[in-house]
Amino acid sequence: MRDEYYGRLLVQRYQLLEIAGKGSMGQVYQAKDTLLGGVIVAVKFLSRSKMTQRVRDRFMREATISALLGEQSIHIVKVRDYGVDEEEMPFYVMEYLKGSSLKDVMQNKPMPLPKFFSFMRQICLGLQCAHDGIEIDGNVTQVVHRDIKPSNIIITKDATLGELVKVLDFGIALLKSDESPTGFMGTPAYCSPEQMDGKTLDNRADIYSLGIMMFQMLTGELPLKPKASSFEGWFQSHHYQTPKLFNEVKARLDLPQALMDVVNQCMAKTAPQRPGSVNEILKTLVQIEQDSARLAAQTTPNNGGERAATGHHNSLxxxxxxxxxxxxxxxxxxxxxxxxxxxxxxxxxxxxxxxxxxxxxxxxxxxxxxxxxxxxxxxxxxxxxxxxxxxxxxxxxxxxxxxxxxxxxxxxxxxxxxxxxxxxxxxxxxxxxxxxxxxxxxxxxxxxxxxxxxxxxxxxxxxxxxxxxxxxxxxxxxxxxxxxxxxxxxxxxxxxxxxx
Structure with missing residues (x-):
């Protein structure tokens, strides 16, 4: 059954098609931009039930943050327009991304290492762009995403990169210029202990979420298992439960020790124990990937069944x-x-x-x-x-x-x-x-x-x-x-x- 808004022409420009997704803040429609020859875009509406002034302000801020970051990195969804319809419902227009979320791609299975490294490089580049900040009123302000999780990462086909990875949904992003904490916001399974506490956050809260997600990408499992899937259950797990060891998961894994170490460092209970920046994590992952490729090249059998030296391998x-x-x-x-x-x-x-x-x-x-x-x-x-x-x-x-x-x-x-x-x-x-x-x-x-x-x-x-x-x-x-x-x-x- 089609949505009641199917075919509606928004602000004499965007012709709404089917619903492309729903979230806690509202819903996203696939639409045609009739002004630009019918190019497909995504239009996100704020839910009518959320229509308080505070939420409207936050919705506009989400659009602004995404628009500024999208201009700085191809690994963040691009925002093209913002407006209010005839019923005073705010919306903003994004590039339409035809692809799958990281959650769908993982399917609760360990991800092959080459794909893991490729995805993580791009996620890190997008997230570091946010942490580096955006310029507002002449001042550069860092952005903490606060909701890094597999469903907020989308993978699309790209002629140049093969698979292009983008970070989505800055709906609850925190600007470092905000004067005070706003209480708990986020997805409990991926939140840092300090985020669960509603404390003031910095980029290391996102790094904790990144660690949880990396563990899940590599193993197909979450590293923590609360007694109950409730806020209190996750609160206890993030504060006091030791994450699983990689050799405790069901799948048999053969992972570089350095890779396991950096993931565990990201999941440290206190912020000072984690890596200081996403860029630091990225450099470590690139080095691990290069070391793994070098080792594989040195031990690749030649046609005679013997191990090939690096120089001989390159000559082929x-x-x-x-x-x-x-x-x-x-x-x-x-x-x-x-x-x-x-x-x-x-x-x-x-x-x-x-x-x-x-x-x-x-x-x-x-x-x-x-x-x-x-x-x-x-x-x-x-x-x-x-x-x-x-x-x-x-x-x-x-x-x-x-x-x-x-x-x-x-x-x-x-x-x-x-x-x-x-x-x-x-x-x-x-x-x-x-x-x-x-x-x-x-x-x-x-x-x-x-x-x-x-x-x-x-x-x-x-x-x-x-x-x-x-x-x-x-x-x-x-x-x-x-x-x-x-x-x-x-x-x-x-x-x-x-x-x-």
Whole structure:
């Protein structure tokens, strides 16, 4: 039976369809945005029975928090609009997420470790974004979610990330600027002891909930079992009951000790005993995953049934597979930057350009062939500007400049390899993602440009090093690039048009 609101046109824009979900605060409808060509969205209404001014204020705050956080992280649901209908019922509009909750995905079974690590990286990135805070009235205010649980995590299909994980429902989120505690709010099975007490909370309350959820993901069971499934029962369990040991659960598990340790630390009864931040947990999980993968690579049997050494194992992998195992360097900022890197492959080295972009840009350009342009100055210091352009049309393109000092071993070696192989790879990382490579793109340098590179390499090798003039050479290249940009784009457009 269809809902009575089916087909209703909300504020002359959103045509309501079926109910997509219900919660304690209200219900969510799937809807069409008629202003934007019928794109599907989700509209959340505040329940009529909850219509007090205090709840209305909280509902609007939920929309505001989600909207601000959704702009900062792809791992938090995006809010697009807020309004009040003709009956004075507040609502807000979100992106429509077609997928399953983490609760549905788990199905009370242990989750495979690769999936666990993938999901947890994304959950941690979303949650850390909240803990880092949002700007309100010029001040950055931290957000404590207060209701981290499997049903508030949704997994959707994504062309770039495979499975995109998002944190939902900031309906009872706490801003650190709030002057006083608001009493107990949350889901008892996942609440920290201090949250059960109604005390002032910080990010470590969410970390406790995260620990409970991680245990459940890894084992298929909750770590605590109260005598009664009531507030009092859960209160006693969170305060006084020791969580189950991993070897006490029904399923037979083979988990790294470091992984069990970090989960247990998150479930510590007092906040100071837990990790200080979600980012700290994320770094630990990434390290555990890398160590596990390294151990697996070292002990993988070869065709003869013997254990393969790491070097031999890598030699069986393609160049693309080697590049895709790359992780973002810890000494590089998480920002839209580009830098060159040599990657060891068999008995040679690959020239790669490591690039961090938004996940949206990666999805937009990942199937496009990169175009390389080079600018060179021989004096006062030999420098090369390598410009990689990802191009769709005149309005949609990304120019990615990288400067090579041809008097440094890295710059000289990169140019030598390029002139010998004429190939390179872009290794792409998502700004909102984790430290791992998202995808790679093959690039090839035309023969006419290879000849230029050979000439510049020879000239630079015969030029003296004048390190005090590096900035001057770089400035000269930047100025030349700005002058040539329109011509480069026009030339690129002509090349693409000819191919079509």
């Amino acid at each position: 992998q393609t160049a693309d597979e080697i590049c895709r195992q790359s992780t973002w360097p810890k000494d590089k900022p998480r920002a839209e930057i580009v830098f060159p890197q040599l990657i060891q492959y068999q008995n040679s080295e690959l020239v790669t350009m490591w690039i961090m972009l938004s996940a949206t840009d990666i999805e937009k350009y990942k199937d496009n062939k990169p175009h390389s342009q080079f600018l060179f100055v021989g004096s006062p210091h030999p420098m090369l500007l390598w410009l990689t352009t990802l191009y769709q049309d005149e309005q949609q393109h990304r120019m990615l400049p990288c400067y090579l000092d041809l008097k440094k071993p890295l710059g000289e070696k990169i140019l030598q390899i390029l002139t010998q192989t004429s190939t390179y790879r872009l290794v792409l990382f998502a700004l909102e993602g984790d430290e791992r490579c998202i995808c790679t793109i093959d690039g090839k340098i035309p023969t006419r440009k290879i000849q230029l590179l050979k000439e510049w390499l020879s000239e630079s090798q015969n030029s003296p090093a004048t390190h005090g003039q590096i900035k001057e050479s770089k400035r000269s290249l930047k100025e030349e690039l700005e002058t040539l940009k329109p011509k480069l784009l026009t030339s690129l457009q002509r090349q693409i048009s000819k191919k079509k």
